[in-house]
Amino acid sequence: MEINRRHFLKLSGAVAATSLIKEDKSARAAKLPEISPDAYGCLVDTTECVGCRKCEQACNDRHGLAKPDESFEEMTVLESERRPDETSYTVVNKYYPENIGALIRRNRPSFVKFQCMHCNDPSCVSACIVGALTKQPDGPVTYDAAKCIGCRYCMVACPFQIPGYEYSNPLTPQVRKCTFCFNYVKDGGLPACAQVCPREVMTFGRQLDLLKLARKKMKDNPGKYVDHIYGECEVGGTSWLYLASQPFENIGFPKLGKEAPPRLTEAIQHGLFQYFAAPVGLFAVLGSTMWFSNFYKKDTENNTSGKGDKS
Numbered sequence: 001m002e003i004n005r006r007h008f009l010k011l012s013g014a015v016a017a018t019s020l021i022k023e024d025k026s027a028r029a030a031k032l033p034e035i036s037p038d039a040y041g042c043l044v045d046t047t048e049c050v051g052c053r054k055c056e057q058a059c060n061d062r063h064g065l066a067k068p069d070e071s072f073e074e075m076t077v078l079e080s081e082r083r084p085d086e087t088s089y090t091v092v093n094k095y096y097p098e099n100i101g102a103l104i105r106r107n108r109p110s111f112v113k114f115q116c117m118h119c120n121d122p123s124c125v126s127a128c129i130v131g132a133l134t135k136q137p138d139g140p141v142t143y144d145a146a147k148c149i150g151c152r153y154c155m156v157a158c159p160f161q162i163p164g165y166e167y168s169n170p171l172t173p174q175v176r177k178c179t180f181c182f183n184y185v186k187d188g189g190l191p192a193c194a195q196v197c198p199r200e201v202m203t204f205g206r207q208l209d210l211l212k213l214a215r216k217k218m219k220d221n222p223g224k225y226v227d228h229i230y231g232e233c234e235v236g237g238t239s240w241l242y243l244a245s246q247p248f249e250n251i252g253f254p255k256l257g258k259e260a261p262p263r264l265t266e267a268i269q270h271g272l273f274q275y276f277a278a279p280v281g282l283f284a285v286l287g288s289t290m291w292f293s294n295f296y297k298k299d300t301e302n303n304t305s306g307k308g309d310k311s
């Protein structure tokens, strides 16, 4: 097991003991759901990413996903914004800072790796009426193809537009998304993407320790990061956390509130299911997830003026 930025599990006790940053400074302190001490996550420092796409390749290799039309060495794909899909559990995008001159703009892109955020209170899990998606106690949101009926409500519900669907597989189509390399991580291994990254962009470890590490990085490197750990609060928190040098809405992240939208949609949706409501009705209900995201986005903007990512 490696002891470096990739793998933070063994360092976690030391970090906790030093109490580098007082926990009461945490934006989580008052309102957000508690995080289990056993829950692990990944901290992505986007300022270190060089866009090499090795993480994409390692993920595809580990999970036996289809080879892309263009090789992983092809860097021109970074010029178009992509989303994860059924053949790519993770993608890297390139973003240029806004509001600065064209010359600098060319020289200072941010590279951002996206995948399932493994939400603490996942909308996809709540939306699934047959229990095919499960939030594991130690963090990953896993998928059981044997239970899935292909309704794709999870895709509608996800605030990050993550799950893909095998439309090209008419006989046994599955929902596909990042697994958090669950089968490897539970045996002490690393996510393939974190393992291969030459820049150690991703730090794997306990979620609570990663939050402390993120705050320490911000404190130790003034001016390097915007004052925002993406995933600390968004939709109730996510197992994957991000640091960045520019506002997150400039680098492909949706602006979301602190509340996890699933609870209301879950209650209404399961009630409708009980009375055999038409699927169109269920889709309408699940659409409320996105409505709530927008609602809380406004709420967050109002509540966090003066702090956050200064955007």
Ligand code: SF4
Binding pocket: 048, 049, 050, 051, 052, 053, 054, 055, 056, 092, 111, 113, 196, 197, 198, 199, 200, 201, 202
């Ligand atoms: S392997 Fe690391 S440096 Fe390369 S694109 Fe992925 S996250 Fe960025």
Ligand code: SF4
Binding pocket: 116, 117, 118, 119, 122, 123, 124, 125, 141, 157, 158, 159, 160, 161, 162, 163, 177
């Ligand atoms: S990012 Fe989307 S697919 Fe992943 S756990 Fe959250 S709601 Fe589910």
Ligand code: SF4
Binding pocket: 058, 059, 060, 062, 089, 090, 115, 177, 178, 179, 180, 181, 191, 192, 193, 194
């Ligand atoms: S955690 Fe595993 S499944 Fe998820 S993006 Fe990384 S390598 Fe792919």
